[in-house]
Amino acid sequence: MIGGISIPRIEKGLKLRLVGAVRAGFPSPAGDYIETEIDLAEILVPHPSSTYFVRVQGDSMNGACIPDGCLLIVDRSVKAVSGKIIVAIVNGEFTVKRLVKTPRSWVLHPDNPLFKPMTITEEMRFEVWGVVTRIIIDPK
Numbered sequence: 001m002i003g004g005i006s007i008p009r010i011e012k013g014l015k016l017r018l019v020g021a022v023r024a025g026f027p028s029p030a031g032d033y034i035e036t037e038i039d040l041a042e043i044l045v046p047h048p049s050s051t052y053f054v055r056v057q058g059d060s061m062n063g064a065c066i067p068d069g070c071l072l073i074v075d076r077s078v079k080a081v082s083g084k085i086i087v088a089i090v091n092g093e094f095t096v097k098r099l100v101k102t103p104r105s106w107v108l109h110p111d112n113p114l115f116k117p118m119t120i121t122e123e124m125r126f127e128v129w130g131v132v133t134r135i136i137i138d139p140k
Contacts, residue, residue, distance in 0.1 A: 015039055044134055050077040052130065054087055054096070061085070061096055063111030070137045072096065074130035085132040090118070091125050096132065 015037040045051045054072045064085060066072070074087050082101035087094060088108060097108035097118070108118040120126050 044073055047075055047077045050130075051075050051133075054094075056096060060110035060112050060115040061098075063113075064098065065137070066096065066111070066132075066135055067137060070135055072132045073134035073136070075133045076130040078131035078133060080128040080131050087129045087132065089125070089127045089129050090120075094129065099128070 041048070052074050054074055056066055056068060056070050056072060059068050066085070072087070078084075080086050080099055082099060084099055085096065086099045086108075087096050088099075089095075090108070095108065097110055100107045100109050100117075106120040108120065110117065
């Protein structure tokens with residue numbers, strides 16, 4: 001564990017049954033449900049050596065469907081560009097925000113109107129730690 005970041009043990013070959021598609025509209029005939037297998041590690045973690053799990057604390061990203069307590073899959077090999085949700089280190093603290101390029105600077109935007117954006121300045125110690133590639137929400 002690195003400052004709240006856990007290093008996952010990722011093993012390819014975790015195969016689970018995929019029973020087919022579920023329509024969100026009108027029901028479909030039972031014949032549409034053809035069983036096959038999927039490998040969750042292959043789908044969720046395409047770059048195991050650069051992928052980490054992070055548990056979210058706080059609600060500054062609720063508008064991006066990132067609630068308190070959910071898990072983020074963060075890939076350090078993905079390029080951070082404007083509009084992406086990133087995990088960053090700002091003055092030694094981890095944070096998750098949307099990275100936005102403005103004409104004058106880079107800004108970390110929360111997706112909750114109760115929080116203010118943070119403009120990245122030269123005085124700050126700032127590092128993009130990785131890009132959020134998946135959000136896992138436990139619907140308890």
